[in-house]
Amino acid sequence: MLTDVEKHYGQGESKVKALTNINLEIAKGEFIALCGQSGSGKSTLLNILSGIDKPDSGNVFFLNNALSELNENQLASLRSRHLGFIFQFFNLIPVLSAFDNVFYPLLLTGNRSKQTAKSLALHYLASTGIEHLKDRKPGQLSGGQQQRVAIARALANQPQVIVADEPTGNLDMATGEAILDLMMKINQETKTTFIVSTHSVQLQDRAKRVIEIKDGGIVYDSLR
Numbered sequence: 001m002l003t004d005v006e007k008h009y010g011q012g013e014s015k016v017k018a019l020t021n022i023n024l025e026i027a028k029g030e031f032i033a034l035c036g037q038s039g040s041g042k043s044t045l046l047n048i049l050s051g052i053d054k055p056d057s058g059n060v061f062f063l064n065n066a067l068s069e070l071n072e073n074q075l076a077s078l079r080s081r082h083l084g085f086i087f088q089f090f091n092l093i094p095v096l097s098a099f100d101n102v103f104y105p106l107l108l109t110g111n112r113s114k115q116t117a118k119s120l121a122l123h124y125l126a127s128t129g130i131e132h133l134k135d136r137k138p139g140q141l142s143g144g145q146q147q148r149v150a151i152a153r154a155l156a157n158q159p160q161v162i163v164a165d166e167p168t169g170n171l172d173m174a175t176g177e178a179i180l181d182l183m184m185k186i187n188q189e190t191k192t193t194f195i196v197s198t199h200s201v202q203l204q205d206r207a208k209r210v211i212e213i214k215d216g217g218i219v220y221d222s223l224r
């Protein structure tokens with residue numbers, strides 16, 4: 001939940017108002033399409049609601065935690081346990097296989113055994129349809145396949161919330177559609193909350209809740 005959130009970048013003459021008067025409540029299990037023109041503030045909003053960035057004023061609550069009351073370690077721990085991220089440019093580690101890209105973060109976060117991490121990685125690579133490509137490195141995969149690895153990586157940690165910043169922005173239309181289908185299917189099956197920023201008109205048509213921001217403010221929320 002965000003209350004009265006404001007965010008500026010820069011100082012003086014070059015000060016940019018990135019978010020203004022943001023009040024937003026997100027329920028567990030929602031699938032939200034966050035839309036708005038380039039520069040409208042989508043990434044800033046995603047970064048603030050996930051505790052990566054701090055607002056200048058206002059409050060951010062994540063799973064009943066007031067983020068302003070947490071130190072950097074506590075924030076990092078909350079993120080690593082309960083949040084999954086999916087990015088436009090996949091952010092996979094190029095020297096690791098698809099399997100290792102999912103497996104190693106699981107070993108590094110939480111107290112899982114190697115065996116548990118391995119089965120989780122295989123399970124989620126299978127659920128995103130790319131288990132057969134698990135030994136390939138990112139450079140040997142198409143964009144859509146790389147994004148499936150990134151989705152498997154985000155899901156395998158079994159977070160309560162997944163934040164995706166333009167996840168289809170670097171994919172052709174058909175591949176992007178397939179990735180959106182996959183995220184919606186996972187949302188329905190697992191009740192994981194998804195907040196997805198997008199320029200995709202298809203997603204805006206299909207998401208249950210659409211939020212539009214313009215010049216840093218929410219100008220439309222289909223739930224309101």
Ligand SMILES: Nc1ncnc2c1ncn2[C@@H]1O[C@H](COP(=O)(O)OP(=O)(O)OP(=O)(O)O)[C@@H](O)[C@H]1O
Pocket residue numbers: 009010016017018036037038039040041042043044045
């Ligand atoms: N680190 C920064 N320093 C200064 N200004 C910034 C910074 N990050 C973002 N901005 C500015 O804040 C505003 C909101 O940017 P933001 O990246 O949140 O928009 P966006 O809607 O995600 O855009 P896009 O769709 O192009 O990714 C823009 O005017 C941008 O130029």
